[in-house]
Amino acid sequence: MQLILWICLVAAGQGILIGIVILRGRQSQPAGRLLGWLITGFALAMASFVLNMTIRSTTWYPGPVLTWAIAAFFGPLLLMFVRGITGFSFRLPFHYWHFIPALFYIAEVLMYWIGGKQMILLTNLQMALPANFILLGYVITALLHLKYYTGKVVQFNPQQNNALVNTRKLLIFFGLYAFSLLAFLICVIVKSTAGIYITILIKVLLTLAIYYLSYAKLRIGYQLAVREDVLPKEKYKTTTLSIETADYILKRLKRVMQEEKLFLSPSLKLKEVADKLGTSTHHLSRVINERLALSFPDYINCCRVEAAQQLLLSDHTITIEAIGQRSGFRNKTSFNNAFRKFTQQTPSQFRAAGGQQASHADQ
Template sequence: MNIGQQILFFVSALGAFNGIVLSVYLLLGKKKRSVPTIFLITLLLALSIRVSKSVFLYFNPSIPRIYLQIGLSACFLIGPALYYFFRSVQENVTKIPTSWKWVWGILLGIIILTGSILPYPAYPAIWNNVIVYIIYLEWMIYLIATGFVLKTVLKTFLVNRSALNSTDKFRLLLYTGNCLVFLAYLLSLANIICGIYIIGPVLFSFLLYLSIFYNLQGARYENGLPVKSEKKKIAAPDAQVWIEKLETAIREKELYKDPNLKLNDLAKIINISVHQLSQLLNDNLGKGFSTYINEYRINEACRLITTNDHLTFEAIGYEVGYNSKSTFYAAFRKIKDTTPALYKENIS
């Protein structure tokens, strides 16, 4: 190898090696791993194995064919790992659902059965002309599905990039990086661009180091994503964007009227983590979730008291989201420092 090839080998191989090291660190670094972390570990391992196979095949085409089978088998898990990583983050999953376990059981079963019945060393033509295309089709389908999971972030990026916070930027980095790695391999498979095969490993190395650099700039990983430190307020520009999203969602959808509304429900609706929403309310607005929602409910109750004489106070309480008359009265007194009856009397 000349000096250029040596540098290329070093960069791509080091990225693959560090990806494996990072996944092992995430696996062994904590006694209790969150669901997103489990899928992130799977994603890193699958990518690292796939990239390692690419590096050694590119610089040594005579490597044993069993390694080609291992690399392509790992490739079959990249798309699903990315998809379920983002779904588990978006939906704040704390326990892997049974349906997800079935999907992964089927995927692993396909890999084991295919590798046992049709091993690459014995059936290279089937792998190169059929199985590899099935693998890339499955990878593409999961990439598209992941795009739908991230549609809010992608739309925000296209419409107003300044509205993206650090978490959104990391999501875009991870998603677009995986898309670029897939595209590099797809173009190589289709023989559209000569020599692009090694670009996949190089892109992976770049993505990995950029993610690490991003983390070292002050963000930390929590449930698989970087968020700002708990001791600091969300930056004013980011906070203002989230506050506007929050208020718009609550007003337009009248979310406060749902008596079962929870913090995590509201976080999902505006596409923010539960931790960040809690931090936004407590640190930036100076009030807890319960107080924030009660203010909307009581303001709506005051409007109904003023404009609807035929409604009883109890009916108004149920209308604005309370499950009982006593809870409504207690919240009204806390927010308005009076009772509904006295409030109506003073208005009259």
């Protein structure tokens, strides 16, 4: 047992060092910083295990309650990390409720420091079981998110498969970690002597996790990071969007517009399209701005002009105004203005010339 404690103590020290390096990295993206916090959290959990096995509870150290307080942050941080590397937004001001359970455990720690052990509302087991099931829930949610993302993206970007496989392995590890904790709690409940061996297994997994997470930082964090030399950064310098995710959003956008023709709705909003694609309005707007050099309204009008061009050439019996309405424009004036903007012709001139211009949306 002495050897195990020394291994955990050394691994905890290295984990804290790795976490600090990642967190202080100047080029670290938000997903990378989240990974840094995960590594730091594992290291602190390991350090608390060593304390639990040596000094146990004191006036300044609350014992296992601190371990579970730290573990309660793993789930939300894990989901934030997975969403971050796949280009989806997960900002604390809008997702603060994910940390409510962790804040409860922190409150328990504070109550211990204020009034001692008698101030803690729940027993160790009552705190451990919910924390464990919460972590399992987040692992499953993150796996489902990654499965959805993999199915939608790899068909367009096969080169991204390795990064996604590594991420999936990381989530599987978290799942095994959560199940190991559950097995340990069961042993505690039934008073099985096998519990001590499961405890050792859990701490070995923690040790492996710190080294694997640092490896994953290189294989995952950078493979899916924004390439700042490719994407303009002034307007969107505070957000993260990987090249692969931007490619997917653009290809998916074009496919949806072609197949479902959302632009035919005169009242189409950016949020409606973003919800359809499963992304944020900010990311969708960014992709259209940077990849097509268009605003969202201009892109939609461009699609409408394309539809109008086909109608103008296919049926000469339809009036110009009717074609504009069928293409999604509210009135003839907006139709004429948009058509001239993208083709340098009026609809009448285009029809008379037989159609010679190509729209911006196909570039």
